[in-house]
Amino acid sequence: MSDESAGDRAYAPVDSLKGLLQRGRGLGAMWAPDDPATAAELVYEAVRQxxxxxxxxxxxxxxxxxxxxxxxxxxxVVSLLAGDEDECERATSILELLAVSGSAEAREALRAYVREGEHWVDVLESVAGIWPVEWWDDLADVARARLSGEESLLWRSDPWVRWGTGHRTSAHPRPQGVQTVEVGPSRRRLLAVLADPDTADGAKAEALHTLAGRPPEPDLIPLVPGLGTADGERPVPWLVRAVERLGALAAPEARAWAADERGWLSWTGIRILAEHGEARDLPALMRELAAHEEARQWCGPDRLAAGLARFGPAAAEAAPALRRFWLCTPHSYERPAYLKALAAIDPAGLDRAYTESLWDCESNARVLGIASAPDVPLARQRLTRLRDDPMEEPEVRAAAGERLAAGGR
Incomplete structure (x- = not known):
């Protein structure tokens, strides 16, 4: 599982510093100080790409x-501000944190960009959400002078609220005391729309959207296999949401869906079984996890991991694959789910994973590390850093502080 690719770019091997940094693994941040010259080049590369x-x-x-x-x-990073909108956003998210940590250069670069840059509104709204007010309040006159009236502004947030340009209201406010209640189509009408093979996908999507906002509708269950898009490649929009509202009611039919050759229907069934299945569904869930690993499908195994975790040690056969997913996935958002699943299924030998997670790019992973890393000097030093780091997420700082206050245990 070391030849993952993103578009035309291939990730470096997971046991290399480059591969670790690309994936946001905590081990990459731990290794970087050992070879600062190489790490510097790789960090800048990770900023640019x-x-x-x-x-x-x-x-x-x-x-x-x-x-x-x-x-x-x-x-x-400052140079990246001059790039396209995505590059500018990426640079801003890094520079605004560096400014909070004390970098005057990062702070002034963003203030200068607000005065002259193309995507200045996005940058201004972003820094106003994280910086002390005195760092951006004096830019009010600059901002007013630059506004053309064509910008899409977050009127209900700073800086616009503070500067008196927020909270725009309708020119024709609704009279006080008058409420409108929308009454949608009846369940019978919605189900008829979904059952009609001649109904367009758009109309079916509207019906499913309505059902997804209502109490569970058991009569939807027999219609599910016929609710793929016209090209047969995916479910009609909102189908999965409507089916998930059914919960355990859909589990009996979900077993048949999970075995279907149509990928969208199979995955719909697997999602239900992961959340509501029984012990007899374990083989299907483990086969699906193996299929994701073989195909290097990085989006979705977190659901399988959470489902397998429900069965604890009975799902021990899945532990090796879960460990490989944790080590190799480039989809860092899902990494905490694999560690949680391993803790429920086969917790032996996770101390190093928990310790590494203290440096992970994902805040949920850092919180897991804070809760479970062994009480050793390296972990205590990192906990102190997390507690005191002004760049860190509030929930991470709070969790680190609580762990330290409890004596590191």
Whole structure:
């Protein structure tokens, strides 16, 4: 599982510093100080190229911490502000944290960008959400002068609220005391729309969207196999959400769906079994995990991991695959789920994983590490750093403080 790729880019081997940094693994941050020259080049490369597998993956605090910890200049990050919208956003998320940690250069670079940069509104709204007000409040006149009226602004947040340009209201407010209640189509009508093979996918999606917002509808269950899109490649939008509302009611039919040759229907069934299945469903869940590993499908195994964790040691056969997913996945958002599953299924030998997680790019992984890392000097030093780091997420700082207050145990 070492030849993952993102588009036309291949991830480096997971046992290399480059591969670890690309994946946001804690071990990469731990190794970096041992070879600062090589690490510096690799960190800057990770800043320039977005190695996240998915947009939900975190890297900004991880990279900001590496830049600060290695004593690197922020210049390459500042240069990225002049790139496209995504590059500018990526640079902003790193620089605003470096500023919080004390980098005057990062702070002034972002303030200068607000004065002259193309995506200045996004940058201003971002820093206003994280910086002390005195760091951006004096930019009010600059911002007002730059507004053209065409911008899409977050009117209900700073800086616009503080500057008196927020909380825009409708020119025709609804009279007080008058409420409108939308009454949608009846369940019978919605089910008829879904049962009609001639109904367009768009109309079916609207019906499913309505059902997804209502109490569980058991009569939807027999219709599910016929609710793929016209090309047969995926479920009609909102189907999975509507089915998930059924919970355990859908489990009996989900077993048949899970064995279907149509990928979208099989995955719909597996999702239900992962959350509501019984011990007899373990083989199906483990086969699906193995199939994801073989195909290097990095999105989705977290659901399987959570489902397998429900069965504890009975799912021990899945432990080796879960360990490989934890080690290799480039989809860092899912990494904490694998560690949680291993803790429930086969917890022996996880001390190193918990310790490494204290440096992980994902805040949920760091919280897991805080809760379970062994009480050793290295972990205590890291806990102190997490507690005191102004760049760190509030929940991580709080958890580290509580662990230290309890004596590190």
């Amino acid at each position: 977005d190695w996240r597998w998915d947009s939900v993956d975190d890297r900004h605090l991880y990279l900001a911490g590496l830049i600060q910890g290695l004593g690197l200049a922020p210049d390459p």
